[in-house]
Amino acid sequence: MMIAAVDPYILTLSAVTVVVTVFMGFWAARKSKSAADFFVAGRGVSVGWNASAISGEYLSAASFMGVAAMVMSSGYDALWYPVCYACGYLFLLLFIAGPLRRFGAYTIPDFAEGRYDSPLFRKIAVVFVLFIGCFYTMPQMKGAGTTLAYIFPGLPYWAGVVLIGSVITLNVALGGMKGITLVQAFQYWAKMFAISIPVFVLMSVYGGYGHQFETKPSGPLPEKAPAEAAWMNPFGPLTTKAAKAVKPGLVYEGPRVTALSEEYGLRLNQQGLSGSLPGLVLAVGEGDYPAVDLAMEYVHAQMAQKGVFTPRQTVSLETSLDLATRRMHWRSVEFKSAKLHGEALLSTLATNGITLSQEGNRFVAFPTSEGVLRSMDARPYALLYTYSLIIALVCGTAGLPHILVRFYTNPDGVAAKRTTMWVMILIGVFYVFPPVIGVMGRNLMPGLYSGAGVSGTDGLVLKLPTILQERFGILGSILSGVTCAGAFAAFMSTFSGLLVSMTGALAHDVYGRILRPQSTAGERMRMFKWCAVLIGGISIVLGTMVENFEINFMVGQAFAIAAASYFPLLFMSVWWRGMTMKGAATGMLSGGLLAMVAISLTSWTTFITAQAAKFKSLGRPEPEWFHSLKPYSLAEYWAMHPLLRILCEQPAIWAVPLAILLMIVVSKQTSRDIPKDIRMKMLVLHAPEELGLKQEYIRDHEGAH
Amino acid sequence: MNDAVLARLKHQQLRLSVCCAATFLVALLALPLFNYFLPELMASRVGGFPLTWLILGVLFFPFVWVIAWVFIRQSMALEAAEVLELKRNPPPGN
Numbered sequence: 001m002m003i004a005a006v007d008p009y010i011l012t013l014s015a016v017t018v019v020v021t022v023f024m025g026f027w028a029a030r031k032s033k034s035a036a037d038f039f040v041a042g043r044g045v046s047v048g049w050n051a052s053a054i055s056g057e058y059l060s061a062a063s064f065m066g067v068a069a070m071v072m073s074s075g076y077d078a079l080w081y082p083v084c085y086a087c088g089y090l091f092l093l094l095f096i097a098g099p100l101r102r103f104g105a106y107t108i109p110d111f112a113e114g115r116y117d118s119p120l121f122r123k124i125a126v127v128f129v130l131f132i133g134c135f136y137t138m139p140q141m142k143g144a145g146t147t148l149a150y151i152f153p154g155l156p157y158w159a160g161v162v163l164i165g166s167v168i169t170l171n172v173a174l175g176g177m178k179g180i181t182l183v184q185a186f187q188y189w190a191k192m193f194a195i196s197i198p199v200f201v202l203m204s205v206y207g208g209y210g211h212q213f214e215t216k217p218s219g220p221l222p223e224k225a226p227a228e229a230a231w232m233n234p235f236g237p238l239t240t241k242a243a244k245a246v247k248p249g250l251v252y253e254g255p256r257v258t259a260l261s262e263e264y265g266l267r268l269n270q271q272g273l274s275g276s277l278p279g280l281v282l283a284v285g286e287g288d289y290p291a292v293d294l295a296m297e298y299v300h301a302q303m304a305q306k307g308v309f310t311p312r313q314t315v316s317l318e319t320s321l322d323l324a325t326r327r328m329h330w331r332s333v334e335f336k337s338a339k340l341h342g343e344a345l346l347s348t349l350a351t352n353g354i355t356l357s358q359e360g361n362r363f364v365a366f367p368t369s370e371g372v373l374r375s376m377d378a379r380p381y382a383l384l385y386t387y388s389l390i391i392a393l394v395c396g397t398a399g400l401p402h403i404l405v406r407f408y409t410n411p412d413g414v415a416a417k418r419t420t421m422w423v424m425i426l427i428g429v430f431y432v433f434p435p436v437i438g439v440m441g442r443n444l445m446p447g448l449y450s451g452a453g454v455s456g457t458d459g460l461v462l463k464l465p466t467i468l469q470e471r472f473g474i475l476g477s478i479l480s481g482v483t484c485a486g487a488f489a490a491f492m493s494t495f496s497g498l499l500v501s502m503t504g505a506l507a508h509d510v511y512g513r514i515l516r517p518q519s520t521a522g523e524r525m526r527m528f529k530w531c532a533v534l535i536g537g538i539s540i541v542l543g544t545m546v547e548n549f550e551i552n553f554m555v556g557q558a559f560a561i562a563a564a565s566y567f568p569l570l571f572m573s574v575w576w577r578g579m580t581m582k583g584a585a586t587g588m589l590s591g592g593l594l595a596m597v598a599i600s601l602t603s604w605t606t607f608i609t610a611q612a613a614k615f616k617s618l619g620r621p622e623p624e625w626f627h628s629l630k631p632y633s634l635a636e637y638w639a640m641h642p643l644l645r646i647l648c649e650q651p652a653i654w655a656v657p658l659a660i661l662l663m664i665v666v667s668k669q670t671s672r673d674i675p676k677d678i679r680m681k682m683l684v685l686h687a688p689e690e691l692g693l694k695q696e697y698i699r700d701h702e703g704a705h
Numbered sequence: 706m707n708d709a710v711l712a713r714l715k716h717q718q719l720r721l722s723v724c725c726a727a728t729f730l731v732a733l734l735a736l737p738l739f740n741y742f743l744p745e746l747m748a749s750r751v752g753g754f755p756l757t758w759l760i761l762g763v764l765f766f767p768f769v770w771v772i773a774w775v776f777i778r779q780s781m782a783l784e785a786a787e788v789l790e791l792k793r794n795p796p797p798g799n
Contacts (some may be wrong), residue, residue, distance in 0.1 A: 076755075076757065076758060076761070079758065079761040079762050080761070082762075083733070083761055083762075083765045083766070084733075086765075086766060086769055087729060087733060087769060090729065090769055090772065090773055091726065093773060093776065093777075094722040094725055094726050094776060095722050095726070098718075098780070208753075209753075209754070209763075210751075210752040210753025210754045211753050212753070213750070213753045213754055213755065213758070214753045232748070232755060232758070234737070234740035234741075234744070234747060234757050235740065235741075379741060383737055383738075383741055386737045387734070387737065390733060390734065390737075394733075413784070414781060417777045417780070417781065418777070420773065420777070421770075421773055421774060421777055424769060424770055424773045425770055428766035428767070428769060428770060429766070431766065432762070432763055432766060435762045575715070575719060679708065679711070682711060682715070683711055686711065686714050686715050686718060687711070687714060687787075688784040688785075688787050688788050689784075690784070690788050
């Protein structure tokens, strides 16, 4: 029975966290209706509370559960995430926080409208907030599903997502959890204790952080686990994945001749070897032919399969010297298609000891015995991946809407800056701990490598304390309950924060300003509730689909999209007076959408591959719809083009410069549209707050309206 | 406040931000290069830790705190100086 297997301590601690959070949310919301706004994000909140609140909102399920899981599964590669999350915040402080605070824009749509005097841009920005928001909610939902599947063994992942998602959605719809400082501050300390205390206890039993590297894993490493060398490698499983997918191939390094080099620009009949294929030689009947002729025919058959060519596409075949003289027996049959014809040729060549290697439109034929096995050096690719990842994470922080808002909850600029210093310390101290858990996980719970989802590395943070059960009895359960409570704090706070800002954007901006500007406050309140349900519902549906994606990885991808859209918008708008609305919009949309498309392509492949593996491990036959999708998984394409795969999976390295470039170019073209009062705007952005320029600016603007 | 003063203001702020950003970016971006070109050095053990793990997993955080602290101190000093100067020499036409 499912219920009997539930650990009472774990369940209790988790339930307590949920109840306390929800209760505090409603209680504080009620209190805020009165004048006292200690609980609401308003002026007069002290540095300590505010710093804790920001840190609480910053640390999502990715930070709490995801980093440790990723360190266990990918080793060193995962360390970039916590460091870059912290650096991203610093980046925000250095370039964006101050000016934005002086400007007084609380959200990105606010800033977009204010900086460019463009309600249209506001609408565009709002739509984007919704898109990126969805990408952020998916990892939180995964955290929820995983945690619930752990607490209630046997509960399917999707049920956990639906359950938690619904609870939080209802909570937001009914008015609770409005990003209240007290609640968020509490969440930070809950998470901090939840991650550190188990670590300290475990370290006192099993040795310190450094000691873990000198310990061998307690059990045999399962097949799926990365080997020691790969795991510790600075270019490890994550960054070398694309390059390693390329199969090591036989390479021919001897002298060669060009047997074929032709240009194609025709549309061909895909079905058969139609005569319109230039230079096609049909070796019909039976006989002995020179091997090079058969190799050429194979090339033509491959080309015939493709069907449509781009203009001036060249195909080349190189062979080792002796293939002209080597003869092979070949019997041709009425092949139904070019594909079958090619396959038959290839197998005949192979049986005769000849290998044909292919790279795109370049073919090389050589005796197999003279081939040399070469696998790609994955490291340059891994370096590229690493840099693209760093850029995505550091620049992507600018896109966290619920973080920017909190820069204004201090009474003045000085307090805001001191708050930021404390936030850096609070989140930095937090981030040291998850990797420790990851390393300990490898040593103490290597069995997790063979599982998937919560029974795999994703459940590490929740499960690791249970190893203490042997020696210390219920302490293990209690600590596991503590980490569960922390996990709840993490994904509940982030998901509700996102839901609140997304719903606010949808209800107030889209509905309230675009669709029905004459709506009353009451109508808008109701719309808020419906929007919350809508967005919550969408997040839940998306969340059920991401069981096979790593939490941290998904957040990294959301960051990459934000880095290509929001970061250039904020950075360029603050520091360059030549920006126009069209330039900003073009850059933001192009960068963001292209990054989104690129990421979706690789995520699609991951989704199909992981689902196939899952069906296999469950022993179930693949359903019909899945089977028909499989040929389109692009997996083979990526295997042949690792560079493209890396650029699609981590697009920041090209998407961010592209967005900035487009912004500059289009702004220069539309320089007539620079806001008339740009001088004033720049003053407000950069002059010290003390000079009171913002008040002047607001007065001027109010006069104009 | 005239354009020249505003421009100088912006430049001073930008320079401070860029200097701080450059410091941590150089360190952050150099690390993969060190890993690439000096793998043995980066894998050497310090207190059990591989050196590169110690740097990225532990030491980078205090490094970031120092930069943040320096930036905050400098930017506050910059603002105070700006305010002082503008009060002392209000630009013409103000």
